Amino acid sequence: MAGLGAATTLRRAGYDVVVLERMPVVGGLARTVAFDDHIFDVGPHYFFLDVSDAVNELVKHCVTEEEWRPIDFKISTYIGKHHVPWPPSLKSIYKLPPTAVFQYLQNAIAGKMPKQHVASEFLQGVYGKVIYKVFLDPYLRKKVPTSDGAAQLHRDWYNQTARTIHNVPDVLRDKMLQVEPDVVKTYMARYPEVEKRLAEEKAQREAEENDNDKQVKEATGLRRVFKIFGGLTRSVTATNYKKVLYPPGGVGVITERIAEEYERLDGPLHLKAKNVELHKDGSRITSVTWDGGKIDNPREVIWTGSIHRLCSMLDIQREELPFMTIVLGMMKLKRPLPDNEELYTYVADPDIVFNRIYYPNRSVPGLCPPGKDSLCVEITPTDQRMETMPEHVYDNIVAGLEKLGICKADDIEDIEYMFVADSYPVYPIDYREKLERIWTELDKVENLRSIGRSGQFWYNNMARSMRVGIEAAQDIMGTYKP
Ligand SMILES: Cc1cc2nc3c(=O)[nH]c(=O)nc-3n(C[C@H](O)[C@H](O)[C@H](O)COP(=O)(O)OP(=O)(O)OC[C@H]3O[C@@H](n4cnc5c(N)ncnc54)[C@H](O)[C@@H]3O)c2cc1C
DSSP states (O other): OHHHHHHHHHHHTTOOOOEEOSSSSSOGGGOEEEETTEEEESSOOOEESSSOHHHHHHHHHHSOTTTOOEEEOOEEEEETTEEEEESOOGGGGGTSOHHHHHHHHHHHHHTOOOOOSBHHHHHHHHHOHHHIIIIIHHHHHHHSOSTTGGGGBBHHHHHTOOBOTTSOBOTTTOGGGGGOHHHHHHHHHHOHHHHHHHHHHHHHHHHHHHHSOHHHHHHHHHHHHHHHHHHHHHHHHTOOOOEEEOOTTOTHHHHHHHHHHHHHTTOOEETTOOSOEEEEETTEEEEEEETTEEEESOSOEEEOSOHHHHHHHTTOOOOOOOEEEEEEEEEEESSOOOOOOOSEEEEOOTTSSOSEEEOGGGTSSOSSOTTOEEEEEEEOOOTTOGGGSHHHHHHHHHHHHHHTTSOOGGGEEEEEEEEEEEEEEOOBTTHHHHHHHHHHHHTTSTTEEEOHHHHTTOOOOHHHHHHHHHHHHHHHHTOOOO
């Protein structure tokens, strides 16, 4: 997403670009894989359409009209035995302890943003103590391999806090950051043009407000009240689902089409590029080599692989910033699952081995043969949990599915496992300082940018990775506007 977003944007503007990809296919984490005639993504993948106009423009330009299929982003969670929409809504009131819904809605209506950085404290501030206790705490202990779950996580992980292409916390795009004066100061120092723009906009707004008579002000005030009320009603009744893109054929279609566009513009794409190495002399990358190829004196190098690999290549000290590996259990089912609309479901129960179930055929039909179905479970293995290794895990998966009433052992025709390395970066409490030390060193290399989920050690989504790619390209072209 990040690499092709950057490459295609540059190629569309006529720049010479070379893309190196170590796998035989494009897409990275957002590729689609086939298990015989059942199609899966690398875990559930839905493309958010509310991230940036530039991203949507690029995707819409490349993905055909028939493939551009927005669907409702409906997800859910098992809390105890109850299947509850997530985030909680009024519909959940019969399924959750009443205090849970009450605390959550009270916090939502108050609209207060907790300032704590420790995820456990922050989450209790947002969702209330009861939802934290019955869902978030046990879920995060299972999902994230830290012994203490959310108590050892930075809340930026849960929020997927926005970052700029220069790795500055993105105050403009992230309301949560606006309550941190130091972060705002750092941002404004890095982007003085934004400070100036905001001051001008504020002055203009104030001038306009002074011009308006009282009647207009009242109308505006009333409109605002209706807007807030409408927003709250929608959020507690959960009827306004976000629209997400999911093309028939799987999420991998998005990057495949963008790669086709890049190649149509004569952009060279080297798949199976093995042993990619960056060579530095002083403050510049002076060459990029891979098995069978070399580029001397690249004007710019954009890296989207692991930040740790980049540090090793450039002799920069690595930091204790862990990436998680997950195991996916992809199952072929002999018969269709009961109809339902949730695209995936979180599972917090500590006695169930997986933390999420995703139902591929609910995104679009036709991802498996007629009369069959597919199911995928996501597991976080740890050293302490040998039982989550493929050779031991099957019975536990079946027991979990049966406990939740999803399907029976006899419904499963076959299962295939996939290890996904570097699937999620995990933020320890002091991750900001650790990353800062890495950026201080990486920023000394004039013609290098490390972007994307692994390249920035950034828990993000596909559209955000693509946006950072597009914006890195704009920065190279001199058109980037923070
Ligand atoms: C289980 C799961 C579920 C997710 N669900 C969603 C979702 O619903 N919606 C959403 O928007 N996002 C989701 N995401 C996040 C999404 O997958 C990522 O944010 C996005 O795909 C990251 O794109 P990227 O280009 O930054 O990185 P990557 O996809 O990791 O791309 C990096 C590319 O660089 C290549 N590469 C790495 N090292 C080298 C090397 N040394 N030499 C050559 N090539 C190299 C890799 O092969 C890869 O193709 C999910 C992620 C996971 C793991």
